[in-house]
Amino acid sequence: SQQGEEDPQALSIQEGENATMNCSYKTSINNLQWYRQNSGRGLVHLILIRSNEREKHSGRLRVTLDTSKKSSSLLITASRAADTASYFCATDAIAAGNKLTFGGGTRVLVKP
């Protein structure tokens, strides 16, 4: 099974609502990253949070990290139709030789 697994697999919300997705992982990490992928495009890096950090913000994005629960969440506030995409967490597990391992992603649909 994958190091990082997102939940839910899919999410449908109305424009203006908040979207929250979670990532769980199995082994200790150096950092955790979130990426966005629009249909037919490559992944775009959103935010990196280190293992000694608990929360980071970037614009309408808020990421939390709970290393005791081995989980992270990504919150998109005041969603827009342009936020429609798949969102992936990627973990840098110490045991994985500092390579990033990507989860299966959460597909987010923001309806106008």
Added chain:
Amino acid sequence: DAGVIQSPRHEVTEMGQEVTLRCKPISGHDYLFWYRQTMMRGLELLIYFNNNVPIDDSGMPEDRFSAKMPNASFSTLKIQPSEPRDSAVYFCASSFGGSNQPQHFGDGTRLSIL
């Protein structure tokens, strides 16, 4: 600045043919990664280079796959002979300063093997 550039964007070929995918990383980046994305297996790391040297190719599925990086601005992923199960989207990504640093992805090559 230009991002990671991949070519071709789409490739359709028959089983048994040789396929070559190309990548130009972001100038100044010292790490280059090749990934494969499928619905069934998600995004898988195939191989990555540091300063043009292959560091970890444990994700390369079999000997039919090979990757080279002759210089800092160019890399290829070759499949020979190709099989239908190789059909996927192949991404190239680059980063600066570490294999665990933020990666910049190209828009991928959608490969279909008939």
